[in-house]
């Protein structure tokens with residue numbers, strides 16, 4: 001099989017390897033003010049990429065983020081509504097971006113929802129909501145953008161998974177979330193093989209990151225977490241943006257099928 005996307009990059013200087021000038025990067029779930037999505041977008045914009053971000057419910061948040069990206073980094077930026085659990089929304093997103101921006105260099109499947117209870121005490125609807133968003137939604141993104149990557153002959157697909165895909169962390173009851181994120185890590189590995197002739201695929205597994213997603217967790221549980229994290233605190237989303245930029249850029253030209261765990265050491269024991 002001819003492999004089109006395996007060229008050694010021409011650049012040697014580190015800054016050139018990390019440069020994203022002329023690239024178009026799509027990031028789902030970047031409507032929060034301090035989430036991983038907007039930090040990944042800021043990192044990519046800082047390195048010169050044009051940016052597309054998506055929201056599901058927080059339109060104002062996404063519009064504010066777009067304004068900031070344009071103003072602060074001088075790049076082209078746009079937001080679209082996209083519920084990743086709906087195939088049509090995802091297909092429309094990818095078609096609209098290709099129409100407007102002519103190509104997609106990288107797609108960060110970052111949108112995700114948390115579980116609200118254990119298997120016995122919650123409904124089938126709750127199980128389906130989490131799997132539909134976090135696992136199936138990621139697969140819908142892969143299918144839609146994978147076709148574009150195949151046609152172009154290049155692309156980088158990055159999935160925001162979770163350390164919960166590696167360990168069943170205590171004391172939360174979130175089996176649906178753990179299963180979905182484990183599926184995301186293995187989806188990245190499997191796609192890396194499947195797409196070897198035209199795109200690279202990797203995942204990032206964050207630990208406890210202070211983004212607002214876990215605000216509902218009580219102080220006692222937070223303290224328990226911190227005692228179990230070797231670095232002794234939650235991470236901040238900006239502490240992940242370097243990893244997103246790495247996986248999107250030519251600096252990671254020989255990296256595919258990898259999962260980067262960024263969890264303050266939580267899962268290293």
Ligand code: NDP
Nearest residue numbers: 029031032035036055056057058083084111112209211213
């Ligand atoms: P945010 O709340 O900032 O981000 C979640 C994003 O997902 C929001 O933009 C939200 O959009 C979007 N979203 C939720 N449901 C859907 C849906 N059905 N379709 C499309 N978009 C949707 O929190 P985080 O930055 O923490 O989360 C980003 C990713 O990181 C998620 O995949 C999460 O599972 C993962 N993660 C987070 C960790 C943490 O500790 N924070 C740890 C490990 C992984 P909107 O607000 O517009 O509805």
